Amino acid sequence: QKEVEQNSGPLSVPEGAIASLNCTYSDRGSQSFFWYRQYSGKSPELIMFIYSNGDKEDGRFTAQLNKASQYVSLLIRDSQPSDSATYLCAVHTGGGNKLTFGTGTQLKVEL
Amino acid sequence: DVKVTQSSRYLVKRTGEKVFLECVQDMDHENMFWYRQDPGLGLRLIYFSYDVKMKEKGDIPEGYSVSREKKERFSLILESASTNQTSMYLCASSLRFVLAGGRGEQYFGPGTRLTVT
Numbered sequence: 001q002k003e004v005e006q007n008s009g010p011l012s013v014p015e016g017a018i019a020s021l022n023c024t025y026s027d028r029g030s031q032s033f034f035w036y037r038q039y040s041g042k043s044p045e046l047i048m049f050i051y052s053n054g055d056k057e058d059g060r061f062t063a064q065l066n067k068a069s070q071y072v073s074l075l076i077r078d079s080q081p082s083d084s085a086t087y088l089c090a091v092h093t094g095g096g097n098k099l100t101f102g103t104g105t106q107l108k109v110e111l
Numbered sequence: 112d113v114k115v116t117q118s119s120r121y122l123v124k125r126t127g128e129k130v131f132l133e134c135v136q137d138m139d140h141e142n143m144f145w146y147r148q149d150p151g152l153g154l155r156l157i158y159f160s161y162d163v164k165m166k167e168k169g170d171i172p173e174g175y176s177v178s179r180e181k182k183e184r185f186s187l188i189l190e191s192a193s194t195n196q197t198s199m200y201l202c203a204s205s206l207r208f209v210l211a212g213g214r215g216e217q218y219f220g221p222g223t224r225l226t227v228t
Contacts, residue, residue, distance in 0.1 A: 032214045043201055043219040044154075051214060088154070092215030097142045097161055097207060098169075099217055103153035 003027060004091050006102035014110055019076040021105050023089030026070070032092035033065055033072045037085045038104065044088055048074060079109045114138070115220035117202050123226045130189040132223050134202030141207040143185035144217065145169075145177065147198040154201070160185055161207065192227045199224050 003026045013019045021035075032051050036044035050056045050063040050072065062075040072091075076083055086104040093100065118133035134143065144159040146169075156169030158177040166177050174196060178186045185204075189196055203217040 032216070034216055036219075043222045046216055046218065049214065049216055090217075097205065097215070098144075098156065098159060099215055101154045103151070 003100045004089055004102040006087075006089050006105045008103060009106040010108050011105055012108045012110055013079050015079060015081060017079050019079045019083065019107055019109070021074040021076075021087050021089075021107065022071060023073065023091075023102055024071045025089075025091045025100075027091070027093050027100075028067075028070065030067075030070075030091045030093050033063070034090040034092070034099065035061075035063060035072075035074045036088040036090060036101075038088060039085045076107075079107075081109050081111060083107060084109045115202055115204055115218055117200075117220040117223050119223050120221060121224050121226075123228065124189075124192050125228055126193060128189075128192050128227075130192050130225065130227075132187040132189075132200055132202075132225070134185045134187070134204075134220055135183055136185075136204040136218075136220075137183065138204065138218075139182065140204035140218075141182070142205045142217075143179065144203040144205075145175075145185065145187045146201045146203065147171070147196075148201055148222075149198050157187065192225075194227050197225060197227045 035048040038044045048063040060077045064073045088104045089102040090099040115136045145157045146154045160179040176188045200223045202220040205217045
């Protein structure tokens with residue numbers, strides 16, 4: 001069983017719409033949650049992190065965490081073609097120094 | 112800003128060659144990581160180091176070794192390159208969790224696309 005699961009997509013949304021990306025994780029002891037954006041041929045770039053239940057907003061991005069249901073999501077408002085990328089969810093499990101990554105969701109924002 | 116650099120963006124090597132990939136970070140991070148990324152398989156951890164001269168195997172260490180002689184530098188070595196090691200190699204670094212104020216976030220270098228022919 002995968003420890004961090006994401007729908008691989010592609011998720012297609014029209015320009016200006018809200019894109020919703022979801023991630024579930026299996027380890028209830030997980031403490032920190034991260035979203036990375038990866039453009040084709042490039043390395044992952046950290047865009048959001050969340051540690052507490054609820055919402056965290058940063059510009060057009062909102063991360064949502066529900067530890068009871070073991071999911072974390074990323075909302076992108078007013079989606080732009082430049083948001084087209086693969087989004088990786090990563091989870092830190094307490095006690096260690098490693099992250100467990102999902103395989104990513106490909107987002108396509110269409111004109 | 113955290114900066115992680117890798118020695119090459121693109122590398123072409125022949126089967127059986129010894130290959131060195133170098134990674135340098137400038138943020139005094141304790142942890143450094145080597146991943147490979149292949150289509151459909153996501154990021155897979157090869158090795159990680161939590162201190163100078165300390166290393167720990169990741170999920171796919173076979174065919175690889177690492178060296179960390181200085182805090183800022185972490186090298187990945189392919190002892191005898193094979194075609195199945197053709198991949199994108201990514202280095203990352205992070206602060207030690209909680210003890211050094213880190214929450215686990217990792218910062219990645221630009222990657223090295225290695226082709227073994």
